[in-house]
Amino acid sequence: MALTSTPEQPLPVRTVSRAVGDWVHRLGRVWVEGQVTQLVRRPGMGTVFLTLRDPVADVSLRVTCSRAVCDAVGPALVDGARVVVWGKPSFHPGRGTLALAVVEIRPLGAGALLARLEQLKATLAAEGLFAASRKRRPPFLPAAVGLITGRASAAERDVVENARRRWPAVRIVLREVAVQGPLAVSQVIDALRELDGRTEVEVIVIARGGGSLEDLLPFSDEALLRAVVAARTPVVSAIGHEQDAPLLDFVADVRASTPTDAAKRVVPDVGEQTAAVAQLR
Incomplete structure (x- = not known):
């Protein structure tokens, strides 16, 4: 039943809070899938706190569970883990907060993760996001190359060193981000949008x-994939080794087998170009 109020007869906070709590209570227990972040186990406390993040949308939900429920999962319960939980939403009137009181947590194994990735892959393919017709070729000699990679990583070194070896004057606009774990997707998306807004890149x-x-899961995240599709600047995917195939490879304009291969695909070799010019003369 909807609450009735007017400017002359407003409702007390306690009445609205109690009504919100009643509505939330009617939901009952639900199974929820998400990514674990901000896991807090305080010594001596019987309750464990964590946040369950939606891997696609910028939405999260506070979760509480007993230490026994948490311990039953074992070492698999860490920040960044994908899990399915069974719990009941609850509203705390005193703090005005919503939480999920969880009684069971199940980590998603490799088989379940692969099945979900295949389902997402099929969805995106049906939308035409893998089609060759929508992909763009990078310019022959870009004014600047945007590079999104881990802090002081081997991937950064491979791209930068090989690009400069091929064309010493190449300009690299570097953005260092988390490349695994719960912060990776949001940081990569932010860096992508920032570089995409720079006309020289x-x-x-x-x-x-x-x-x-699990390490490479951020590069199969739907929110990141759609951000790449929306970018006006051609994007090169250079994730992992030859055998790795995150979904980013399928939506990117160019797929490089390794970070070193990415440098070869975006920067021409000055020696080869000089020799070609000499031959034409």
């Missing part, structure tokens, strides 16, 4: 070294 390389399926 004519191609953007997203690079990191190899890793496990």
